[in-house]
């Protein structure tokens with residue numbers, strides 16, 4: 001489904017025509033890029049897989065005649081985060097979507113510490129550096145700025161069997177919802193997007209088997225529509241249904257329920 005004209009007009013009027021999406025080579029980020037491209041936004045897209053990045057750039061340019069800058073890099077490495085900052089210095093990025101991220105699952109005691117640190121670097125450290133940088137840059141824009149952070153439903157309580165992943169998203173959610181208020185005086189809108197399960201490359205990399213999952217196209221539409229409207233969006237019908245059902249459960253109960261859900265997602269790991 002295309003974005004409605006009044007949404008496109010509102011976004012362009014508020015934030016101008018350039019946007020950045022990290023992690024655009026697959027899943028939610030790719031759908032966000034296609035949706036914004038279709039709506040006439042010029043894009044900076046990133047990801048490690050250069051072949052997929054270049055193919056997406058070509059698709060966006062040919063189909064929607066927008067300007068696209070593709071910057072390949074591993075954002076868990078600070079040097080590549082700095083490279084991204086340098087390569088976008090000349091652009092007036094009004095919408096910055098920090099979407100690149102991954103998860104791990106299984107027993108914390110058995111986890112690979114290098115993988116967990118790598119996840120912390122990508123999901124938290126890169127998000128911190130890029131939020132700080134682009135927020136400062138947005139202060140000089142003639143229009144407003146918007147920063148979107150990819151949180152998750154797992155951000156709102158501890159989640160046994162996805163312990164460190166949930167903790168990284170709790171960091172993102174906390175950062176984003178505080179900045180939402182703090183940045184009102186800076187004319188920067190901050191949105192946390194907190195999906196439930198979505199059908200993307202995420203589950204294979206996290207070694208999770210999800211029973212049901214939302215379509216990333218619907219998630220992308222819901223996220224874009226929420227920019228500038230609220231501090232946190234629970235995108236998609238499945239996410240809303242799950243959040244609604246958990247709304248009366250105290251935090252200690254949610255930890256247990258989410259732990260059971262994650263146990264189901266990871267039961268294939270038990271030999």
Ligand SMILES: NC(=O)c1ccc[n+]([C@@H]2O[C@H](COP(=O)([O-])OP(=O)(O)OC[C@H]3O[C@@H](n4cnc5c(N)ncnc54)[C@H](OP(=O)(O)O)[C@@H]3O)[C@@H](O)[C@H]2O)c1
Nearest residue numbers: 023025026027028047048049075100101197198200201202
């Ligand atoms: N899918 C879900 O159920 C779900 C639920 C809640 C929240 N989320 C969050 O949504 C975001 C997008 O995930 P997704 O579901 O769309 O998963 P995905 O299909 O695996 O996409 C992840 C994107 O991040 C990029 N990425 C991964 N590691 C990277 C690195 N080291 N450096 C730079 N880019 C990297 C990937 O590109 P390359 O591989 O080319 O680098 C890819 O474009 C993540 O932050 C995730 O935590 C997902």
